[in-house]
Amino acid sequence: MSHNKNEQRFSRRGFMKATSLAGGGLLIGFTFFESCKPGAEPALDLAELNYNDFNAFIKIADNGAVTIFSPNPEIGQGVKTSMPMIIAEELDVDWKDVHVVQAPLDSKNYTRQVAGGSQSIRHGWEPLRQTGATARQMLVNAAAARWGVDASECSSSRGVITNAKGETLTYGDVVNEAAGMEIPEDVKLKPVSEFHIIGQEIGNVDIDEIVTGKPLFGLDYKKEGMYYACVARPPAFGQTLDSFDDSEARAISGVKEVVRFGDKVAVLATDTWTAMKGKKALKLSWKSDTSLESTAEHHKILTGLLDGNSFETLRKDGDVKKAFSKADFVLERTYESPFLPHNCMEPMNFFAEVTPEKIHLVGPIQTPEGTANRIAEVLERDVADIHLEMTRQGGGFGRRLYGDFAIEAAEISNLTQKPVQVVFSREDDMADGIYRPAIKYRIAASVKDGAITGYHLKEASINSNMYGLIPNFFPAGALENYQVDVAKFDSKITTGAWRAPYTNFLAFAEQTFFDELAELMETDRIQLRLDLLDNVKGTTDDRIQYSPERMQKVIRTAVEKSGWGSAPDGVYQGFSAYYCHNSHVAEVAEVVMEGGQPVVKRVVCVVDCGIVVNPLGARNQVEGGVIDGIGHAMYGDFAFEDGAPENLNFDGYRLIRIKEIPRVETHFIKNTESPTGLGEPALPPAGAAVANAIKAATGKRLYNQPFIKELKDLQIPKKEIIG
Amino acid sequence: MPNYSIKVNGKSHSVEVSADTPLLWVLRDHLDLAGTKYGCGIALCGTCTVHVNGSPVRSCVMPIGQVGDGEIKTIEGLSEDGSHPLQKAWKTVDVPQCGYCQAGQIMSAAALLESNPNPSEAEIKEAMNGNICRCASYQRIHEAVALAARESQS
Ligand code: FES
Ligand code: FES
Numbered sequence: 001m002s003h004n005k006n007e008q009r010f011s012r013r014g015f016m017k018a019t020s021l022a023g024g025g026l027l028i029g030f031t032f033f034e035s036c037k038p039g040a041e042p043a044l045d046l047a048e049l050n051y052n053d054f055n056a057f058i059k060i061a062d063n064g065a066v067t068i069f070s071p072n073p074e075i076g077q078g079v080k081t082s083m084p085m086i087i088a089e090e091l092d093v094d095w096k097d098v099h100v101v102q103a104p105l106d107s108k109n110y111t112r113q114v115a116g117g118s119q120s121i122r123h124g125w126e127p128l129r130q131t132g133a134t135a136r137q138m139l140v141n142a143a144a145a146r147w148g149v150d151a152s153e154c155s156s157s158r159g160v161i162t163n164a165k166g167e168t169l170t171y172g173d174v175v176n177e178a179a180g181m182e183i184p185e186d187v188k189l190k191p192v193s194e195f196h197i198i199g200q201e202i203g204n205v206d207i208d209e210i211v212t213g214k215p216l217f218g219l220d221y222k223k224e225g226m227y228y229a230c231v232a233r234p235p236a237f238g239q240t241l242d243s244f245d246d247s248e249a250r251a252i253s254g255v256k257e258v259v260r261f262g263d264k265v266a267v268l269a270t271d272t273w274t275a276m277k278g279k280k281a282l283k284l285s286w287k288s289d290t291s292l293e294s295t296a297e298h299h300k301i302l303t304g305l306l307d308g309n310s311f312e313t314l315r316k317d318g319d320v321k322k323a324f325s326k327a328d329f330v331l332e333r334t335y336e337s338p339f340l341p342h343n344c345m346e347p348m349n350f351f352a353e354v355t356p357e358k359i360h361l362v363g364p365i366q367t368p369e370g371t372a373n374r375i376a377e378v379l380e381r382d383v384a385d386i387h388l389e390m391t392r393q394g395g396g397f398g399r400r401l402y403g404d405f406a407i408e409a410a411e412i413s414n415l416t417q418k419p420v421q422v423v424f425s426r427e428d429d430m431a432d433g434i435y436r437p438a439i440k441y442r443i444a445a446s447v448k449d450g451a452i453t454g455y456h457l458k459e460a461s462i463n464s465n466m467y468g469l470i471p472n473f474f475p476a477g478a479l480e481n482y483q484v485d486v487a488k489f490d491s492k493i494t495t496g497a498w499r500a501p502y503t504n505f506l507a508f509a510e511q512t513f514f515d516e517l518a519e520l521m522e523t524d525r526i527q528l529r530l531d532l533l534d535n536v537k538g539t540t541d542d543r544i545q546y547s548p549e550r551m552q553k554v555i556r557t558a559v560e561k562s563g564w565g566s567a568p569d570g571v572y573q574g575f576s577a578y579y580c581h582n583s584h585v586a587e588v589a590e591v592v593m594e595g596g597q598p599v600v601k602r603v604v605c606v607v608d609c610g611i612v613v614n615p616l617g618a619r620n621q622v623e624g625g626v627i628d629g630i631g632h633a634m635y636g637d638f639a640f641e642d643g644a645p646e647n648l649n650f651d652g653y654r655l656i657r658i659k660e661i662p663r664v665e666t667h668f669i670k671n672t673e674s675p676t677g678l679g680e681p682a683l684p685p686a687g688a689a690v691a692n693a694i695k696a697a698t699g700k701r702l703y704n705q706p707f708i709k710e711l712k713d714l715q716i717p718k719k720e721i722i723g
Numbered sequence: 724m725p726n727y728s729i730k731v732n733g734k735s736h737s738v739e740v741s742a743d744t745p746l747l748w749v750l751r752d753h754l755d756l757a758g759t760k761y762g763c764g765i766a767l768c769g770t771c772t773v774h775v776n777g778s779p780v781r782s783c784v785m786p787i788g789q790v791g792d793g794e795i796k797t798i799e800g801l802s803e804d805g806s807h808p809l810q811k812a813w814k815t816v817d818v819p820q821c822g823y824c825q826a827g828q829i830m831s832a833a834a835l836l837e838s839n840p841n842p843s844e845a846e847i848k849e850a851m852n853g854n855i856c857r858c859a860s861y862q863r864i865h866e867a868v869a870l871a872a873r874e875s876q877s
Contacts, residue, residue: 078820201817203814203817204817204819204822206819206822207813207814207817207819208805208814210813210819210822210825210826211798211805211810211813211814211819211825211826211829212758212798212799212801212802212805212810213756213757213758213759213797213798213799213826214758215757215758216822217757217760217823219751219757219760219761220757222755222757228752253724253741254724254741270752271740271744271748271752271753272748272751272752272761273740273741273743273744273745273748273752274741274744276764277743343857344821344823344857345760345762345768345770345821345823345824345855345856345857345858346760346762346821346823347761347762392821392822393821394760394821394822394823394824395821395823395857395858396821397857425764426762426763426764426765426768616817617817620817620820620860620863621820623859623860623862623863624820624858624859624860625859626859627859627861627862628857628858628859631859649763649764649765649767650763650765650767650768650855651765651767655855655857656859656861657852657855657861658848658851658852658854658856658861658864658865659848659849659852661859661861661862663862664862
C-alpha cells in the first residue's frame with residue numbers, strides 16, 4: 001500500500017515569475033521552500049510579487065548556460081546537489097551545463113527562507129519537477145512561436161529544441177523571447193524512463209571549495225571590526241548566575257568587553273583564543289534553588305514510570321492483557337539508552353550585528369525563519385529589520401534546528417552594539433546541548449500455539465514522547481492485540497531531535513526483541529518477520545504507512561545480497577529491518593571475534609527509498625547512517641551528575657573512528673515510486689543488526705546502549721584513541 | 724604583545740598575539756586561512772591538522788611561540804589549484820558529507836603519503852585514526868587515500 005502524499009496541487013502562478021535579464025537571458029524566480037512544503041498555498045498574488053518574494057532562481061543565459069541559485073541549507077545531506085538535479089532533469093539540459101550557486105551573501109533577494117529538513121527531497125520532488133518543466137515549456141513555446149508552428153510539434157533534448165521539419169534552436173537562441181511568454185499552467189512531466197540526470201552519479205557541487213579549504217562554514221564568516229564572543233553559561237541544568245567578577249578577564253590584552261545577559265556572561269575579544277581565555281578567567285558563582293539531576297536518579301524515575309500506570313495510550317488494538325493471560329509464554333524485556341549530544345563537527349556558532357536600523361545574522365541554522373522570529377521577539381524588534389544568511393553547515397543531526405546560539409549572538413550584539421560571532425568551544429557544545437533524551441522501552445509479547453498473539457510497547461522518556469506516526473510502525477497492523485503506551489518525566493535538561501528521533505533507539509529495542517523472540521519460539525527469525533508482514537497486506541487501516549510488500553522486498557534482498565545463513569566459519573550474522581521517514585531498510589551485520597572481542601566487519605544495507613535521485617550522494621548517506629548508528633550504539637554514553645554532563649570533550653566522550661568501521665555495502669531497490677527520506681532511515685536498524693550478530697558470536701544478548709558498557713572487553717585502551 | 728614571524732605556505736607573515744595562542748587561531752583569525760578547522764582544541768579530532776616541516780601537527784595545541792622557523796603548510800597551500808592527488812581522489816570518490824572535517828583528513832593523508840607512498844590498509848587506518856568524521860564518511864576517506872596512493876604510484 002503506498003500513500004503518495006507528494007501530489008499536492010499548486011498553482012504555478014503563485015510561486016513562479018519569469019523576466020528577461022538586462023544583459024540578455026531569462027530569469028525564473030520561484031519559492032524553493034514554500035513550494036516544497038506539503039500542501040503549501042502560495043501566499044501572494046502574482047500581481048503583488050516582486051523578486052524579493054522569491055528565494056531561488058533559474059538563470060538561462062543567451063549562450064544557453066544554466067545557473068541554479070539555491071538558498072538551501074546544506075548540512076551534509078547533499079540536497080544542494082540533488083535538488084537542482086531534479087530541476088535540471090525536467091528543464092532538459094545537460095548537467096555539465098548547469099552551475100549551482102549558493103544564494104550570494106548580502107543579497108536582498110533571499111528573504112523567505114525556510115529550511116527543508118530531512119524531508120526535502122520527498123516534499124520537493126513534485127514542485128521541483130514542475131519548476132523545471134515549466135521553464136522548459138516556455139522555451140519550447142518561444143521556439144514554436146518563432147517558427148510559427150504549434151508547440152506540440154516541437155520537442156526538446158539537452159537544451160536543443162527541434163520541430164517537425166528537423167530544424168533546431170538552442171535554449172540560448174530563444175531565451176529572450178521565452179522571458180516574455182506567459183507562464184504555462186499545465187506542463188507535462190517526463191516519464192521516469194526518460195530521466196538522464198536523476199539516477200546518475202553526480203558529485204557534490206561544493207567539492208572544489210571543500211577540498212581546497214575555502215571559507216564556507218559559519219565559523220569561517222568574518223566581518224571587519226567583528227569581535228569573537230565566548231559565553232559562560234550555567235554549568236549545570238538548574239543553576240542560575242549568582243554573581244561574577246570579571247576583573248581578571250578584562251586584564252587580558254585583547255579582551256574588549258564583558259557583558260552579562262540573563263544567567264550568562266559573554267567575553268568579547270579580538271580573536272577566538274583570547275575570548276576563550278577571557279571566559280576561563282571569569283570568576284563565576286552559581287546557585288540553584290532546586291536539587292540537581294543525575295543519571296542514577298533518571299534511571300530510577302524512568303524505571304518507576306515503566307512499572308507504574310501513568311501512561312498515555314497512543315494506540316490500542318484488541319486486548320493485550322487478555323492475550324497475555326491466555327499465552328503459552330510471555331517474553332518481556334527492558335531496554336535502556338542514555339542521553340546523546342549531537343557533536344556536530346563544527347561547534348555551534350553564529351554572527352550577529354544589531355544596529356538601530358537593522359539586524360544582520362549569518363551562520364549555520366536549519367530553521368532560519370523561526371529563529372529570526374524569535375530574535376525579533378527577544379529584542380522587541382520588527383522581524384522586517386532582520387536579514388539572515390545561511391552558511392554551509394558542519395553537520396546538523398537535529399542540533400541546528402534550535403536557534404539558541406543565534407539568539408545569544410543577537411542579544412550580545414544588541415547589548416554591545418558590536419558585530420560579534422558567538423563561538424562554542426567543544427566543551428560548550430557538549431555542556432549546552434539539546435540532547436537526545438534518555439529513554440527506556442519495555443516490550444512484551446505473548447506466544448500461543450507457536451504464534452505471536454499480543455505485543456505491548458511501553459516508553460518512558462525524558463521531556464517528550466515518540467511522535468504520533470511511530471505507534472503505527474511495524475508491528476502495528478500485524479497483530480490483533482497491540483498496544484503502545486508512553487510516559488515522560490519533565491527534566492531541566494534540554495532535549496530535542498537527534499538524527500531519526502526515537503526510532504534511533506526504538507528500532508534497536510524492537511529488532512533485538514524479535515530476534516530473541518524467534519529464538520524462544522524456535523522459529524526462523526527472517527520468516528517470523530515475513531509472516532507478520534503478510535498479516536498487514538491489504539490492511540484498510542490508513543494509519544499504517546509502511547508497506548508490507550516493500551518491507552518484504554528489502555528483507556528478501558538483504559538475505560540474498562548478504563549471503564544470509566551461509567557465512568564462513570567464524571563469521572556471525574545479525575539481522576534487522578526497519579521503516580521510518582517513509583523508507584524501508586533491511587540490514588545484515590557480520591561480526592568476527594578478534595582477541596576475544598566482537599568486531600563488526602561488514603554490513604549489507606538494502607534500502608527502498610523510491611527513485612534514487614543521486615546514487616553517489618545517496619550511498620554516502622547510507623554509509624554514514626549505518627556507521628553513525630553503529631558508533632553511537634557501541635560507544636555513545638553521556639551521563640549527568642549534579643545536573644552537569646560528566647564528559648565534555650572527545651577524551652571522555654567516544655565517537656566511532658576509522659579503525660572501528662565495517663565495510664558497508666549498499667543496495668537500492670529499483671522502482672519508480674516517488675523519492676522518500678534518506679538522511680535518517682539507514683541509522684535506526686544498524687544497532688540491532690550488530691547486537692544480533694554479537695549475540696550470535698558471543699551468546700550475550702545486549703539490552704542497553706552503549707554496548708561497551710555491557711561488553712567491557714570492547715573498551716580499547718585510551719592511548720589508542722589519541723591521534 | 725609579542726610579534727611572531729611565521730612561514731605559511733611559502734610566505735612569511737608577522738602577527739602580534741600572545742605567546743600561548745595556538746597556531747590554529749593564528750591561521751584562522753589573523754591570517755584569514757580558514758581552511759584549517761576547530762573541532763576539539765585538545766588534539767583529539769584532527770580537524771585542525773597542518774604540516775610543520777612535513778609532519779602532521781594538531782595546530783590547536785601548538786602554541787605560536789613553539790613554531791619558530793618551521794615551514795607550515797595548510798590545506799590552502801597543499802596545491803596551487805586543487806590538483807594534489809588526494810584532492811583529486813577526494814573528488815573522484817565524492818568523499819564529503821558536511822565537509823567540515825575534510826581539510827584535516829586530507830592533511831593527515833598527505834602527511835602519510837609523503838612518508839609512506841604505498842601504505843597498506845592497516846597503515847591507512849592507523850594514520851587516519853586521529854581524525855574524526857562525525858558524518859562517518861570513513862569508508863570513502865579510506866577509499867580516496869588508497870586511490871591517491873595508487874594513482875601516484877602509476
Ligand atoms: S581541533 Fe585540533 S585536534 Fe581537534
Ligand atoms: S564530512 Fe561531516 S564531519 Fe566529516
